[in-house]
Amino acid sequence: MSLSKRKPAYLLHRPTGQARVRISGKDTYLGKFGTPESRERYEELVTAWLMGQDPSQVALTIDDLALLFLDFAKTYYRHRDGTETRSTNHFRQALRPVIQLYGQTLVRDFGPRSLKRVRETMIEAGHCRNYINCLVGKIKRVFRWGVEEELVPPGVYQALVAVSGLREGRTAARESDPVRPVPESIVERTLPAFTSVVADMVRLQLLTGMRPGEVCQLRPGDVTRRDNEAWSYIPRHHKTEHHGRQRKIFIGPEGQKILAPYLLRAADAYCFSPRESEQERSRTRRESRQSPMTPSQARRADQRTLCEFYTKDTYNRAIQRGCETAFEMPDELRYIDRFLKRDKSLTPAQLAKLKKERQLEAAAWRKEHCWSPNQLRHTRATTIRERFGLEAAQIVLGHADPKVTEIYAERDFTKAAEIMRLIG
Structure with a gap:
């Protein structure tokens, strides 16, 4: 042990109430000041430092x-x-x-x-x-x-x-609901409730079967156009790129009609802009207002900053919002806080209980009426498998393993029922 080293002091960090020690210019927090545990950690760190060891490896915390x-x-x-x-x-x-x-x-x-x-x-x-x-x-x-x-x-x-994973049927954890294809009739019913930008994203994804993230990051520079042929789109990022796999998405005539107007912008600009979508939505809401906007409302609307591209989460939220409108979600479930604030007679405990009940009701309503972008991919996969087989669905969806495609493409049980009706 070196005797030339001066022992660091056991100190109090006043803002947090924790004990700390400074060794080699670095503060290490030891837990609540004055406790035996913090004193023990202090002694371990100081002893290790005096012995020439790295204190961070002796008393490293989570x-x-x-x-x-x-x-x-x-x-x-x-x-x-x-x-x-x-x-x-x-x-x-x-x-x-x-x-x-x-x-x-x-x-x-x-x-x-x-x-x-x-x-x-x-x-x-x-x-x-x-x-x-x-x-x-x-x-x-x-x-x-x-x-x-x-x-x-x-x-x-x-x-x-050694801690094994949770197994189905042997845990209190809930099971996730399988992602099912969304009927195209439901999609068509929802489309009028979207802005034109989100509606075009939905139509394009439904036609091509691309992932939600792939339609969100689409740019003109990523699309190769050929006359009288399918266009090809190579996403800059995709789910399996770290495995060295290439992802190429083909866009047919119907998809080309939808996408063509968005390819007129700069090569590195995102085709589908939340800013443009929100401007359209705000314009529609202003036109349907019964009273003019106040200056403060107009100022807040103008000060909103929006991302230049959709993420999977914001795209999913835009679709959910459209479903709530298309299927007429009750306002008391859609705007829970706004409705609960109107009742001034509720105590804080009653308010919290009622809010939780409304949130559960809202979640149940959305589960029954709302669909997600991932379901569009399942819908397209099912259609391709029915018409062209499993291998074709695997190629279009970009799966390396056909077993993954089987998860996406629902089996056509109608054919099995018809066969058994004839021979069973």
Whole structure:
């Protein structure tokens, strides 16, 4: 032990009430100030530092590991053009309950029981079984990375691997509803409730079977046009690009009619703009108003900033909003807060209870009446499989494995019923 080193002080971080110690210019938080646990961690860190060891590897907390991994994820999970993928956000969602429950816990003390407790909170939050298994897998991935970087003892990760995934019928977690094709008659009924931009996105996706994210990121420069032939669209990013696979989407005459006006803009501009869609929606709402807008309302509308392109989430929300309009969702379910504020006689407890009940009713209504962009892909896959077979559906949808296509393309049970009617 070096005697020339001055022992760092045990300090209070007043804004948070935590104990901290500064070693080599870096603050490490130890937990609530004055507790035996924080004192123990302080002594471990200082002893390791005096012995010439790296303190971060001696008393690394879950908080520390999460921050280090997210910094790594921002640079690792990127598209080929250098833009960040959505993976970092997915890991952030997976780590959130871990940090809430065990943020100040030492990494070496996080074991299978801790992971199962985190999983229980996910079940209580209402997540479905498949999604929970996915999040838990990402948590394990964080600890595996920690082992690779010599931040986590190998035994900790090996113990977490022993936690098996939730199995159907053997857990309280709910099962996710299968994604079914949406009947084209339902789509046609909903189209008038959309803006022209969203309606064209829906029509194009229904014709081509492309993924929601692929229709959102479509740009004129990504489309190759040939006279009297199908156009080809190569997305800049797609789901399986990290596997080295190419994705090419073909657009026939009907799709070309829809897309042609949007290809007149700059090559790198997005074809489908939320800004243009919202301007159209605002114009329609203003024309149908019974009274003129106040200056403050007009000012707020003009100050709205919109993204230049749709994401999968905003595209899905635009479709949901159209379904609510087309199928006449009751206003007391669509605008819950607005209606509850009108009743001044409710106590806070009554208000919270009634709001939760209305939210459940609204969720049930949307489940029955609303459809999603992913269902359009299933609809097209089913049609292609019925007319041209499974292999054709696999090629159009861009699946490497035909088993995946079978999930998307509903089997034509009508044919089976007809055969059995004749020979059974």
